[in-house]
Amino acid sequence: MTTRIEPLSVPIMALVGAVVVVLLPYWKQILLAIAVAIAIVLAFTLKNFILFQLTLALIYALAILGLNLLTGYNGQFSLGHSAFLAVGAYTAAIMMEHGGIDYYWTLPAAGVVCFVFGFLFGLPALRLEGIYLALATFALAIAMPQILKSTPLEYWTGGVQGIVLLKPEAPFGLKLSSDQWLWIFTVAVALVMYVCAYQLIKSRTGRAMIAIRDNSIAAKSMGINLSLYKALTFGVSAFYTGVAGALGAIVIAFVAPDSFTLVLAIGLFVGMVVGGAASIVGTLVGGLFLLFVPNIAETFSKGLSGAFYGIILILTIYAMPSGAAGLVRLTLLRLMTRLAAR
Amino acid sequence: MKTSSVRLLATLAFGLALAASPAVAQKKYDPGATDTEIKIGNINPYSGPASAYGTIGKTIGAYFKKVNAEGGINGRKINYITYDDGYSPPKAVEQARKLVESDEVLLIFQSLGTPSNTAIHRYMNQKKVPQLFVATGATVWGDPKNFPWTMGWQPNYQSEGRVLAKYVLDKKPNGKIGILYQNDDYSKDYMKGFKDGLAGKVQIVAELPYEVTDPTIDSQIVNLKASGADIFFNVTTPKFAAQAIRKAAEIGWKPMHLLNSVSASVGSVLKPAGFEASQGILTTSYIKDQTDPQWKNDPAMKEWIAFMDKYYPDGDKTSSFTVYGYTVAQTLVQVLKQAGDDLTRANVMKQAANLKNFEPGLLLPGIRINTSPTDFFPIKQMQMAQFKGESFELFGPIISGEISSGM
Numbered sequence: 001m002t003t004r005i006e007p008l009s010v011p012i013m014a015l016v017g018a019v020v021v022v023l024l025p026y027w028k029q030i031l032l033a034i035a036v037a038i039a040i041v042l043a044f045t046l047k048n049f050i051l052f053q054l055t056l057a058l059i060y061a062l063a064i065l066g067l068n069l070l071t072g073y074n075g076q077f078s079l080g081h082s083a084f085l086a087v088g089a090y091t092a093a094i095m096m097e098h099g100g101i102d103y104y105w106t107l108p109a110a111g112v113v114c115f116v117f118g119f120l121f122g123l124p125a126l127r128l129e130g131i132y133l134a135l136a137t138f139a140l141a142i143a144m145p146q147i148l149k150s151t152p153l154e155y156w157t158g159g160v161q162g163i164v165l166l167k168p169e170a171p172f173g174l175k176l177s178s179d180q181w182l183w184i185f186t187v188a189v190a191l192v193m194y195v196c197a198y199q200l201i202k203s204r205t206g207r208a209m210i211a212i213r214d215n216s217i218a219a220k221s222m223g224i225n226l227s228l229y230k231a232l233t234f235g236v237s238a239f240y241t242g243v244a245g246a247l248g249a250i251v252i253a254f255v256a257p258d259s260f261t262l263v264l265a266i267g268l269f270v271g272m273v274v275g276g277a278a279s280i281v282g283t284l285v286g287g288l289f290l291l292f293v294p295n296i297a298e299t300f301s302k303g304l305s306g307a308f309y310g311i312i313l314i315l316t317i318y319a320m321p322s323g324a325a326g327l328v329r330l331t332l333l334r335l336m337t338r339l340a341a342r
Numbered sequence: 343m344k345t346s347s348v349r350l351l352a353t354l355a356f357g358l359a360l361a362a363s364p365a366v367a368q369k370k371y372d373p374g375a376t377d378t379e380i381k382i383g384n385i386n387p388y389s390g391p392a393s394a395y396g397t398i399g400k401t402i403g404a405y406f407k408k409v410n411a412e413g414g415i416n417g418r419k420i421n422y423i424t425y426d427d428g429y430s431p432p433k434a435v436e437q438a439r440k441l442v443e444s445d446e447v448l449l450i451f452q453s454l455g456t457p458s459n460t461a462i463h464r465y466m467n468q469k470k471v472p473q474l475f476v477a478t479g480a481t482v483w484g485d486p487k488n489f490p491w492t493m494g495w496q497p498n499y500q501s502e503g504r505v506l507a508k509y510v511l512d513k514k515p516n517g518k519i520g521i522l523y524q525n526d527d528y529s530k531d532y533m534k535g536f537k538d539g540l541a542g543k544v545q546i547v548a549e550l551p552y553e554v555t556d557p558t559i560d561s562q563i564v565n566l567k568a569s570g571a572d573i574f575f576n577v578t579t580p581k582f583a584a585q586a587i588r589k590a591a592e593i594g595w596k597p598m599h600l601l602n603s604v605s606a607s608v609g610s611v612l613k614p615a616g617f618e619a620s621q622g623i624l625t626t627s628y629i630k631d632q633t634d635p636q637w638k639n640d641p642a643m644k645e646w647i648a649f650m651d652k653y654y655p656d657g658d659k660t661s662s663f664t665v666y667g668y669t670v671a672q673t674l675v676q677v678l679k680q681a682g683d684d685l686t687r688a689n690v691m692k693q694a695a696n697l698k699n700f701e702p703g704l705l706l707p708g709i710r711i712n713t714s715p716t717d718f719f720p721i722k723q724m725q726m727a728q729f730k731g732e733s734f735e736l737f738g739p740i741i742s743g744e745i746s747s748g749m
Contacts, residue, residue, distance in 0.1 A: 049443035053436060150553075151525055160527050162431065162457060164464055248432065254461040256431045263390055263428065294433075298388070298426050302400065305426055306389045 023199060032191065039187040048179040052251070053291060055183045058190050059247045061287025064271045065197055065280065066240030071269075072278035073201060074233040075213030077130060080137030081268045083144040084114050084238045086260035088245025090148065093163040093255045094156050103168050103250045107189060110246035111239045118238020122231035141265040145257035162256025165249065182251050189247065193240060197280055200236070209233055210278075241268075274316055276323025285324035289316075368683055374448030375685035380678060381421045382406075383441030385453040385462075390428030395454050397658065398477060399424050401667030402452060404654035415678045418685075423447060427458055434458035435465065442471050449474050449690055451674055452495075452667075456480050456527075459492075467491045472690050474677070475670055475720070479604075481531050484718035486695070491687075493694055493718045495670055497628055499528060499602075500535030505626050505724050505741045506600045507539025510573060514598055518547045520571025522562055522578060522586060525551040529577040532602055536575060547571050552582065560589050567595040576601045584615040591619030601625045603724075607662075608633070608733060617732055626724040627736065630704045632665055634733050642703025665704055672702040673711060673720065708740040 024032065043051065067081045091113045092106035121140065128136050148157045157163070170181035200206050208229055211219040220226050249255045267290050275286030297308035320327040374381035386399030406420040414420065423445050425437040434453065441447045449472035453459050456478045466473040467489050475495035476483050479502075483494030510517065521536075523529035537546075548569035550562040559582050566574065567590070574597040576586055583605035590599070599622065605611045606625035630637050637643045646668055650659055657664050678685075680693040697720060700711040709723045723742050727734040 047443065049439045052439055056432070056436065149526065160457070161460055164460065252432045252435050252461070253464070254431055254435065256457045256461065258429060258455075258457040259431045261390075261430065263430070291436075294389075294426070294428070302388045302396070302424065302426065309389075 063244035070237035077134035080140035082265035084241040085245035088242030089249035092246035114242025119235035122234025276325025279325030282325030383447035384424040387429040388426040392429040397663040405671035431461035499531035503535025504539035520566040587615035
């Protein structure tokens with residue numbers, strides 16, 4: 001990819017960011033400013049490699065956020081979100097490789113492609129409840145790597161070999177390494193998407209999504225169009241995960257069918273549970289867990305890294321049965337009751 | 343007076359520095375190498391779907407322990423850092439960056455799997471860090487012109503295809519060939535080598551693919567027989583290879599059967615297919631099979647058994663991965679010995695491309711490792727083997743399947 005940024009893209013991105021921020025209450029704006037400040041400080045204090053890891057963790061967090069919108073807020077189970085990650089990643093990779101399109105334009109495209117894919121998959125899946133839906137999406141996760149390897153698509157997907165991409169450099173002649181730039185870029189994209197998710201959950205639509213999760217019959221009798229909302233949630237969830245997939249393709253600069261296996265699908269689910277179902281900020285914890293815990297498990301034993309991963313997972317769930325978000329919520333609640341009792 | 347003494351001192355110091363510099367110049371280090379240590383990185387799938395391969399990474403670690411116990415390489419101990427990528431390309435990128443940027447290894451050795459190595463291929467060459475003796479048989483790793491920091495090790499699939507083609511040209515130049523192949527890059531590599539080797543001199547009457555997702559390949563075998571082929575080139579992975587052998591025997595098709603070495607496993611292919619049906623199958627080999635009784639008294643094999651007992655006692659002595667890991671680690675040790683005190687990344691690559699008639703004991707007798715600045719394929723020779731009774735019997739001369747580098 002070239003380092004050139006089209007003049008049009010900058011104001012568009014700035015505008016989107018500004019609109020998103022203005023809509024927030026004051027104290028959230030301050031929190032946001034602090035988050036941005038921390039991200040920038042990190043960009044200049046950490047080693048490139050650590051930044052790369054944090055970027056990946058943030059991308060996983062974004063994918064988990066997509067899953068959480070579906071499962072945590074809408075009560076639909078999915079064990080197949082690795083498939084949406086794959087579709088997003090390949091959309092970005094194919095656009096960059098075959099279309100010569102700049103990397104930042106691939107994000108909205110990947111999101112839209114995944115939205116349509118998710119929405120269409122969501123329609124028939126509506127007839128499936130709970131574990132049956134989990135199984136249907138599981139099938140999607142199994143099928144995806146094989147579909148990507150298949151001969152008719154080989155020209156586009158590169159078959160088993162995948163597609164090798166060029167890592168983008170920092171634009172405007174900024175003196176940043178490409179890792180620093182991609183970290184800032186990813187943080188910017190993630191901020192917009194997190195705020196949007198927050199606004200979505202607080203809106204009428206969000207309340208409808210939650211109502212469907214809590215009691216679908218009651219929600220229906222209140223006039224919520226169940227099938228439309230469920231399919232739309234599926235689409236939005238896929239949108240988020242697809243954008244994460246595209247970001248992943250850009251940052252790793254390589255896509256291959258073996259990147260999107262069942263292990264990843266389960267990993268996203270684990271990340272969601274660890275972070276806390278129905279929590280937006282919790283997904284960040286989930287992303288960090290997904291990236292770093294296998295590394296930690298590996299330091300205990302090479303041969304038993306899987307077993308140690310399991311042990312850490314069990315301990316985590318035991319300590320935080322409702323995820324990281326649940327633990328924070330509970331601690332705050334206890335503190336408040338203690339303060340109130342005084 | 344004062345100035346002149348200062349000048350004298352400066353001259354003296356300069357002279358000393360000059361005198362000292364040749365001694366310094368002899369020892370040259372890049373990150374990962376010091377007077378006492380050489381840091382070597384490795385990436386293996388210890389978890390996940392391909393975790394069986396993890397044995398290779400562990401065997402290499404055990405071999406380096408042996409090297410260190412015996413005094414190291416030119417007085418330096420090997421510090422072997424191996425990470426798990428679970429056969430996932432993104433994880434491989436993360437681990438490779440960790441090795442290069444955080445652990446600051448001198449080189450990455452034997453990273454495993456075609457997808458994982460493809461994922462880090464460009465990064466390693468950008469960073470100019472050796473990606474040495476990768477554990478995959480794809481042909482792309484021998485491209486010194488475009489990727490001077492990457493080198494394979496085992497015979498690549500194209501070479502093997504050529505060796506089998508040579509055999510056909512020798513024994514049955516008027517035969518008709520039928521090919522069964524798995525529809526992916528691995529078998530396409532094989533077929534390219536095979537066809538290049540035939541150079542159009544033998545007729546191919548049928549080429550039938552199957553998908554790795556297919557339940558059986560019975561119909562392909564029936565069609566191959568119907569095509570009138572009397573030479574069968576079987577480019578399949580173990581499960582399908584066993585099916586093909588069994589089905590061919592069932593329908594009474596008895597061609598000259600060439601089996602790719604990927605599936606030349608007695609335990610996982612020929613035994614399930616049935617020894618009766620497997621008699622006479624031809625394949626290629628480059629490394630000694632420790633389950634083959636003919637190597638029982640081989641000194642190198644005895645050395646290997648002693649190594650396994652002492653340094654890797656819980657390792658599987660029947661797994662070909664342990665023999666493989668042991669031999670490839672010996673090759674790296676040879677490269678580092680040759681590099682001497684010039685442990686720069688450039689010199690490591692230079693020495694890796696300067697292996698002359700190196701013979702690790704567990705390669706078949708007569709097979710030697712040779713490389714040059716334009717030849718990044720360390721093992722190019724193989725020997726034919728035929729299945730007789732319950733094991734493969736080697737026969738004929740050592741054949742070279744040399745292909746030119748940098749295509």
